[in-house]
Amino acid sequence: MDTDPSHPDLAGKPLEIKKSATPSDLHIQSRNRHFASASIENRDWIRDDPYGTAFFNALSVTFPKGETFFIEVLKKYRKDVPEKLAGEVAAFIRQEMVHSREHAFFNRHVTDVGYDITRLEKNLSDVIDGFRSLPAIHHLVATMCLEHLTAIMAAEFISNPAYFENADENQKNMWLWHASEEIEHKGVAYDTWLHVTRDWSRSKRWAMKSLFMARISLGFAKNRAKGIFDLLRQDGLKGHRAWFGLARYALASPGPFRRTLVPWFKFFLPGFHPWNIDDRELVQLAESDYEAAIMDQPRDEESVTEIGDRRKPGRLPRVA
Ligand SMILES: [Fe+2]
Numbered sequence: 218m219d220t221d222p223s224h225p226d227l228a229g230k231p232l233e234i235k236k237s238a239t240p241s242d243l244h245i246q247s248r249n250r251h252f253a254s255a256s257i258e259n260r261d262w263i264r265d266d267p268y269g270t271a272f273f274n275a276l277s278v279t280f281p282k283g284e285t286f287f288i289e290v291l292k293k294y295r296k297d298v299p300e301k302l303a304g305e306v307a308a309f310i311r312q313e314m315v316h317s318r319e320h321a322f323f324n325r326h327v328t329d330v331g332y333d334i335t336r337l338e339k340n341l342s343d344v345i346d347g348f349r350s351l352p353a354i355h356h357l358v359a360t361m362c363l364e365h366l367t368a369i370m371a372a373e374f375i376s377n378p379a380y381f382e383n384a385d386e387n388q389k390n391m392w393l394w395h396a397s398e399e400i401e402h403k404g405v406a407y408d409t410w411l412h413v414t415r416d417w418s419r420s421k422r423w424a425m426k427s428l429f430m431a432r433i434s435l436g437f438a439k440n441r442a443k444g445i446f447d448l449l450r451q452d453g454l455k456g457h458r459a460w461f462g463l464a465r466y467a468l469a470s471p472g473p474f475r476r477t478l479v480p481w482f483k484f485f486l487p488g489f490h491p492w493n494i495d496d497r498e499l500v501q502l503a504e505s506d507y508e509a510a511i512m513d514q515p516r517d518e519e520s521v522t523e524i525g526d527r528r529k530p531g532r533l534p535r536v537a
């Protein structure tokens with residue numbers, strides 16, 4: 218039986234999450250970046266790369282509704298988890314709210330340059346409605362699995378410069394900013410899951426999370442491919458040409474599918490935790506490109522910790 222350590226605080230809540238590898242000095246902060254007016258200058262905002270453009274456009278369609286769902290799910294557990302984790306859940310919510318907002322703007326820019334994303338949005342709504350019809354614990358395990366997928370993609374996008382080599386600067390910065398915050402909060406849903414299932418047996422916990430990860434990963438890959446083909450068709454790319462181009466993009470160069478397979482597989486190993494790999498240096502790497510950007514850091518949120526003085530409001534010009 219996996220139970221929490223016997224160190225209850227005054228409210229009867231455990232002080233720490235057993236098996237959590239979340240660094241004790243981790244600070245999750247919402248940078249509240251603004252990219253609303255960073256319109257897409259070219260239909261192929263990753264120039265000469267319709268497959269990369271379609272890949273990120275299709276991914277972006279998922280964020281406003283998908284991340285709103287994650288927020289709803291974790292919000293329900295905020296009062297029931299230990300204090301440190303409750304603060305991280307609050308910071309997670311603030312980060313995802315801003316991500317949803319900025320991707321809604323990004324998606325509007327995608328439609329402004331002529332893409333029809335209604336079928337992609339409908340597909341996503343159907344998937345989320347399907348999740349909503351499941352029991353509450355399934356909402357949490359689905360959120361935890363999708364957060365792992367997001368985090369391993371985020372690490373890949375920051376560490377491999379090939380993705381945004383020829384991208385519009387503003388769009389590149391938006392994606393790197395989002396990726397960096399995904400890394401920062403990658404353990405929040407997982408720690409919430411560990412806490413909520415603290416009385417489950419190890420095998421029951423592993424079975425549920427593994428089953429969900431397998432199903433969600435297949436669904437995610439299938440639905441994103443469908444969305445990407447839809448967008449490529451709108452660029453006149455279809456049939457074998459589209460299949461070959463997307464396969465080359467996903468598996469060869471830059472190869473997001475191939476390059477995230479190992480970290481994806483680690484999810485199934487005993488003792489897995491998102492923070493078994495401390496990749497906070499990627500957050501710093503992404504931020505090193507952000508010197509010209511705004512920091513609209515909310516000052517009154519006690520659980521939001523600033524990284525440095527250069528992030529103080531008013532010191533940097535607004536992007537949007
Ligand atoms: Fe996000």
Ligand SMILES: [Fe+2]
Pocket residue numbers: 313364367399402
């Ligand atoms: Fe996230």
